[in-house]
Amino acid sequence: MDLSPIAEEYLKAISTLETEHARPIRTVEIADEIGVTSASVSSMIDTLDERGLLEHTPYKGVELTGDGEEIVTTLVRKHRLLETFLTDHLDYRWTDVHEEADRLEHHVSDEFATRLATFLDDPTTDPHGDPIPDTALTVSEESVQTPLTEYEAGETVVVAQVPDRDHDVREYLFEHGLEPGTELYLEAVTAVGILEVVPDDADDSVSIPTKIARHVSARATSR
Amino acid sequence: MDLSPIAEEYLKAISTLETEHARPIRTVEIADEIGVTSASVSSMIDTLDERGLLEHTPYKGVELTGDGEEIVTTLVRKHRLLETFLTDHLDYRWTDVHEEADRLEHHVSDEFATRLATFLDDPTTDPHGDPIPDTALTVSEESVQTPLTEYEAGETVVVAQVPDRDHDVREYLFEHGLEPGTELYLEAVTAVGILEVVPDDADDSVSIPTKIARHVSARATSR
DNA sequence: CACTAATATTAGCCTAGTCTAATTATCCTC
């Protein structure tokens, strides 16, 4: 039988946490990520385990199986293709596409994804700079990207990735003209950790709190 | 609170039956249309009545209220915009779009519909020739269209509408080269009611059983 | 090593939507 959108959301959450922590994921972490109680998570873990999508060691945590990961990658591919379509063709702001894609990813068919990818000319990154898995569900090496906080005053970098899920961070970046592709001159790093940067299309410098800059990654300019 | 996709499907079914019969709709008719038991329908009727989306006269039948009709029209608009997108931009055959649209219509936001309509250049008919309600949810007068069976041998007509939901009928029409816009010369109507027609792009005539022709509507050619 | 805090699981209840079986209402025919 087919997996429900809710079950799929659990798999995605577990995958995100695995990438973040590189170790088995605890019940309470999933509960926090999704916003349900630990009791609900325990029960969903049972059903996902029975379907062979994860391995559960009671009182220890869970790990996705190959099958579980495959489902997640399919979802991520659909999600990022949808986000790309929304920004590139429906004129959505890149700050507004995540929620729509997060709903639709569970309802578009594989056929739809294949055809949408062709329509979009097989894009490799989404509007937030995240890689789009290809048809074989291979994720291109997340090219070496470094948090903005690792650079030093005087350097010029290009914004590579911005967070897709945190509304406030998205709005902050949008309002200050930062998005994937924006070139930045790193003017100064203040004592309290605020970065003063000058975007390529602006005259004045913009202050970015560390709390936000930590989640923005950038590449050194090839120039 | 928001309506579930399932509740929305009930409203659509009732609306379809109302259009077809122009009288209050009975429980068993809804059950047949959706494929559930009468007991399930009775219970859903209660919830939709409580929400003011239909009026139920026990043992007599239901009628949609204005609010109920509005929800249906919004769904129909989304459905037909999606079908148009799928055929015109994702290269789906017009025979294959109904099912995808029937799922997605419940999950795309109003914002998405608005933007998709703009992207598509505000189309007024879908790939089956059905009218697309506009933003104000007005359905353009279903322009006078007559079933193919009403025409007589010797006339030339243009196919205006084909059925969107019946898989077998869709396949039959597709395989015989009939779709909205196809021009037909009505060669003969046989005693048993089979129509012999010649599509504009074919040399040979094609036989269409009455059972199918009844569901295809056409306009007399303006030529 | 025992105690406590944190975490996980289980038990039991709720809602939405489904079903079958039982009951009730309506309608049609004689």
Place this chain on the structure above:
DNA sequence: GAGGATAATTAGACTAGGCTAATATTAGTG
């Protein structure tokens, strides 16, 4: 106008996913 057929509703049970409260396990601290 009564009887039987048909349709509608109600009762009661099941599943998925949620919750709270109770219980069990683990881990860390003294």
